[in-house]
Amino acid sequence: MGRVENKVAIITGAASGLGLATAKRLAEEGAKVIMADINAESGPAEAAKIEGAVFVKHDVTSEQAWEALVDNVVSDYGTLDILLNCAGIVQLASIEDTSEELWRKINAVGTDGTFFGCKHALRVMKQQASGSIINMCSTASIQGGPNIFAYAASKSAIRGMTKSIACLSTQQGYGVRCNSVHPGNMSTPMLDAMYNIVLEYDPETAAEMDKMWVGNPVDVANMVLFLASDESVSVNGAAMVVDNTATITEGAVPRHG
Numbered sequence: 001m002g003r004v005e006n007k008v009a010i011i012t013g014a015a016s017g018l019g020l021a022t023a024k025r026l027a028e029e030g031a032k033v034i035m036a037d038i039n040a041e042s043g044p045a046e047a048a049k050i051e052g053a054v055f056v057k058h059d060v061t062s063e064q065a066w067e068a069l070v071d072n073v074v075s076d077y078g079t080l081d082i083l084l085n086c087a088g089i090v091q092l093a094s095i096e097d098t099s100e101e102l103w104r105k106i107n108a109v110g111t112d113g114t115f116f117g118c119k120h121a122l123r124v125m126k127q128q129a130s131g132s133i134i135n136m137c138s139t140a141s142i143q144g145g146p147n148i149f150a151y152a153a154s155k156s157a158i159r160g161m162t163k164s165i166a167c168l169s170t171q172q173g174y175g176v177r178c179n180s181v182h183p184g185n186m187s188t189p190m191l192d193a194m195y196n197i198v199l200e201y202d203p204e205t206a207a208e209m210d211k212m213w214v215g216n217p218v219d220v221a222n223m224v225l226f227l228a229s230d231e232s233v234s235v236n237g238a239a240m241v242v243d244n245t246a247t248i249t250e251g252a253v254p255r256h257g
């Protein structure tokens with residue numbers, strides 16, 4: 001019997017990185033996983049490798065798309081037990097260099113996408129009187145950083161909405177839990193792309209990044225698995241950090257820590 005046996009999970013951003021690692025881990029533990037991602041090129045092939053998973057093309061920035069996705073999943077599977085809001089984009093810029101366009105782009109995927117996902121999952125989960133919503137945040141919402149303005153703001157908004165949903169659910173007796181996960185640097189295509197840009201424009205900072213601890217996506221997937229399972233029944237409104245002390249040591253952790 002798996003740790004999330006027969007639970008039905010939607011994972012956004014599941015075509016790559018942390019979302020993909022979590023799709024694999026939840027499926028290994030018996031969940032039926034709907035891998036929702038805007039990337040319909042690699043997504044279907046990744047889903048085909050995972051027993052118990054299917055790919056659905058989904059743009060998290062559209063509330064209409066969310067309404068349809070959640071309703072289709074409930075109609076096809078009879079339930080929605082787990083939602084992981086993992087889709088996200090990052091672009092390095094300080095407040096001084098952040099245009100309205102960049103601000104809206106990052107917030108459309110992170111903030112709006114998570115808001116719509118939570119809203120529609122809650123709508124069906126409260127009727128079932130059960131469900132676990134997990135929102136992928138970042139240590140950026142704890143530490144900030146000079147050149148990660150819009151991203152840190154978006155992750156902080158997600159952290160706040162997570163706590164609000166958890167409090168509402170407890171107050172109203174909905175039986176739905178909502179928690180956030182805050183990874184430090186994890187080895188994914190997103191981190192690789194960010195590192196390459198830093199290396200090009202700011203080799204000194206890239207050298208600092210070289211010294212930092214970098215985690216494995218499965219470490220985050222295991223945290224999500226715990227929050228998705230009934231093992232975490234008393235964990236609600238929590239911000240779970242997965243960073244091997246990076247936030248409390250300001251990132252100065254040797255790579256081999």
Ligand SMILES: NC(=O)c1ccc[n+]([C@@H]2O[C@H](COP(=O)([O-])OP(=O)(O)OC[C@H]3O[C@@H](n4cnc5c(N)ncnc54)[C@H](O)[C@@H]3O)[C@@H](O)[C@H]2O)c1
Nearest residue numbers: 013015016017018038039059060087088138185186188190
């Ligand atoms: N990698 C890290 O070090 C790290 C650290 C902290 C937090 N995070 C967060 O974890 C999440 C996953 O990051 P990752 O490193 O796996 O990145 P990634 O780039 O490997 O994967 C992100 C996925 O999101 C999808 N996506 C982007 N826009 C979308 C949209 N509009 N609708 C649906 N899907 C969309 C992409 O297609 C991609 O598959 C993000 O929210 C990110 O901010 C990552």
